[in-house]
Amino acid sequence: MHADITLAVDGEEHALRVDTRTTLLDALREHLGATAPKKGCDHGQCGACTVLLDGRRALACLILAVAGDSCQVTTAAGLADGDTLHPLQQAFIDHDGFQCGYCTPGQLCSAAGMLQEAAQGWPSAATTDLTAPPVLDDTEIRERMSGNLCRCGAYPGIVAAISTAAPHTGVPEGSR
Amino acid sequence: MIPFDYQRAQTPAAAAAAVAAHPRAAFLGGGTNLVDRMKLGVATPELLVDITHLDLDRIEELPDGTVRIGANVRNSDLAAHPLIRHRYPALSQALLSGASGQLRNTATTGGNLLQRTRCVYFQDTTTPCNKREPGSGCSALEGYTRYHALLGASEHCVATHPSDMAVAMSALDAVVTVQSPHGRRRIPLAELHRLPGDHPEHDTVLDHGDLITAVELPPSAMAARSRYRKVRDRASYAFALVSAAVALDLDGDHISDLRIALGGLAHKPWRALRAEEELRGGPATQEHFRAAAQAELAAARPLKGNAFKTDLARTTLASTLSDLAAPGPRHEEQR
Ligand SMILES: Cc1cc2nc3c(=O)[nH]c(=O)nc-3n(C[C@H](O)[C@H](O)[C@H](O)COP(=O)(O)OP(=O)(O)OC[C@H]3O[C@@H](n4cnc5c(N)ncnc54)[C@H](O)[C@@H]3O)c2cc1C
Ligand code: SF4
Ligand code: FES
Ligand code: FES
Numbered sequence: 001m002h003a004d005i006t007l008a009v010d011g012e013e014h015a016l017r018v019d020t021r022t023t024l025l026d027a028l029r030e031h032l033g034a035t036a037p038k039k040g041c042d043h044g045q046c047g048a049c050t051v052l053l054d055g056r057r058a059l060a061c062l063i064l065a066v067a068g069d070s071c072q073v074t075t076a077a078g079l080a081d082g083d084t085l086h087p088l089q090q091a092f093i094d095h096d097g098f099q100c101g102y103c104t105p106g107q108l109c110s111a112a113g114m115l116q117e118a119a120q121g122w123p124s125a126a127t128t129d130l131t132a133p134p135v136l137d138d139t140e141i142r143e144r145m146s147g148n149l150c151r152c153g154a155y156p157g158i159v160a161a162i163s164t165a166a167p168h169t170g171v172p173e174g175s176r
Numbered sequence: 177m178i179p180f181d182y183q184r185a186q187t188p189a190a191a192a193a194a195v196a197a198h199p200r201a202a203f204l205g206g207g208t209n210l211v212d213r214m215k216l217g218v219a220t221p222e223l224l225v226d227i228t229h230l231d232l233d234r235i236e237e238l239p240d241g242t243v244r245i246g247a248n249v250r251n252s253d254l255a256a257h258p259l260i261r262h263r264y265p266a267l268s269q270a271l272l273s274g275a276s277g278q279l280r281n282t283a284t285t286g287g288n289l290l291q292r293t294r295c296v297y298f299q300d301t302t303t304p305c306n307k308r309e310p311g312s313g314c315s316a317l318e319g320y321t322r323y324h325a326l327l328g329a330s331e332h333c334v335a336t337h338p339s340d341m342a343v344a345m346s347a348l349d350a351v352v353t354v355q356s357p358h359g360r361r362r363i364p365l366a367e368l369h370r371l372p373g374d375h376p377e378h379d380t381v382l383d384h385g386d387l388i389t390a391v392e393l394p395p396s397a398m399a400a401r402s403r404y405r406k407v408r409d410r411a412s413y414a415f416a417l418v419s420a421a422v423a424l425d426l427d428g429d430h431i432s433d434l435r436i437a438l439g440g441l442a443h444k445p446w447r448a449l450r451a452e453e454e455l456r457g458g459p460a461t462q463e464h465f466r467a468a469a470q471a472e473l474a475a476a477r478p479l480k481g482n483a484f485k486t487d488l489a490r491t492t493l494a495s496t497l498s499d500l501a502a503p504g505p506r507h508e509e510q511r
Contacts, residue, residue, distance in 0.1 A: 020182045
């Protein structure tokens with residue numbers, strides 16, 4: 001059974017016909033050739049498929065494309081401004097935030113979404129005082145990024161990169 | 177996955193009617209559990225009724241102080257909401273301890289309550305499982321039981337309910353509102369999920385076509401002094417081995433009232449009524465906390481792979497109680 005949907009991917013509108021069984025991840029990769037989001041586990045367990053869906057980080061492998069009809073999707077490829085890398089992308093390079101790079105597009109989208117959540121004052125399981133704005137230290141970054149696995153174990157570099165990029169992504173001074 | 181039709185519901189009543197009319201229809205919330213099960217072949221709906229566009233995504237305070245949470249409120253929005261953080265901290269903590277940031281952004285309140293067990297045999301269609309296929313047998317009885325039940329299980333199923341959120345809601349005396357094809361009704365959250373008994377295929381008391389529309393949290397002074405503690409195999413992004421949600425009302429060094437629910441131990445959030453009874457009106461001492469935890473776990477029936485959880489549950493409950501009872505302006509300090 002098929003459905004006609006539209007998706008705006010990294011600023012470009014697409015109309016496509018999908019089998020209702022198609023996940024957003026497969027629609028992006030197989031139908032639209034947007035291969036920045038990766039398929040790791042396909043079951044919500046690794047974070048490799050993370051994209052920003054209407055601005056919030058989400059797992060493209062557990063969302064049906066039909067359910068995502070009319071949504072705005074940002075992949076890691078869409079984070080950059082033309083040839084100018086997003087501060088997170090530059091920081092991942094500067095801090096060796098990857099080795100093979102397979103998890104990296106998911107890490108980047110997740111970090112971008114996570115920094116917005118922190119900027120809005122959202123708490124995490126590492127937040128000791130739920131009534132105060134969170135302070136984004138390394139413990140907080142690790143907890144908030146725990147949905148993104150890295151088989152190469154680049155975690156120290158990832159945490160350093162995010163911590164360095166945070167001031168350049170709109171996270172207010174007081175919450176770092 | 178088998179082929180299926182997809183439609184977006186216009187009203188709660190229409191959603192309930194659409195699912196009720198088709199024996200192989202299912203509601204689609206965030207899909208983080210249902211789509212996973214469909215990929216595994218564990219769920220085989222022929223019609224998905226997407227309810228995420230219904231107007232059920234508000235958190236509002238009613239005139240009597242009740243906080244009503246729409247069924248479509250995402251787990252992350254609920255955890256971050258000021259009313260929840262201030263008045264029902266155990267609920268924020270429970271939500272934040274579950275899944276990952278990405279999943280919480282997608283997962284809904286209704287879907288979280290009705291997510292199904294993570295029992296490995298339930299998720300593996302090549303093995304017998306009474307919950308997935310009634311009468312086929314229970315593979316867990318002679319198998320991997322680290323995440324399985326100690327309390328309230330039956331010879332037909334020893335699975336646990338995986339939701340952290342539901343455990344906190346159970347301790348907070350939450351009430352679920354339901355839209356059925358025939359009308360609306362209210363169910364105390366503690367009565368929503370059932371024990372497996374002879375029918376492990378039924379997780380809850382809901383009928384096919386019953387749509388959860390909201391969860392209501394009654395006003396409670398004690399809830400502001402509440403906490404959720406989760407013990408797991410990894411520091412983050414793992415289901416609970418054991419968890420405890422506790423709300424405490426202290427009068428000096430005496431316990432005037434309290435609520436306890438335990439997770440990871442049963443087919444439903446386990447309201448520890450026995451421990452509550454032991455402690456209500458008594459002194460808030462370590463000794464009493466340990467005795468009450470002991471009393472609650474007296475009924476434990478460990479399996480081969482989960483006997484360690486009896487002790488773990490006792491110490492988790494006793495220490496959560498003593499942390500909450502500890503004096504100090506902020507109770508979050510010792511989480
Ligand atoms: C890798 C991973 C780790 C996880 N870790 C945790 C964890 O540590 N703790 C935890 O608690 N959870 C955990 N989860 C589970 C997660 O919390 C659930 O998948 C999520 O809450 C389900 O919500 P949903 O909206 O996506 O539900 P859906 O998948 O859309 O629905 C789940 C079920 O509920 C039904 N349904 C949905 N909404 C309604 C409604 N309003 N009325 C009636 N029926 C409805 C659906 O038909 C379906 O059967 C994890 C999940 C994954 C994939
Ligand atoms: S414990 Fe329950 S869910 Fe697991 S195999 Fe046995 S019957 Fe199935
Ligand atoms: S591919 Fe989506 S979480 Fe692993
Ligand atoms: S860089 Fe290889 S998986 Fe993370």
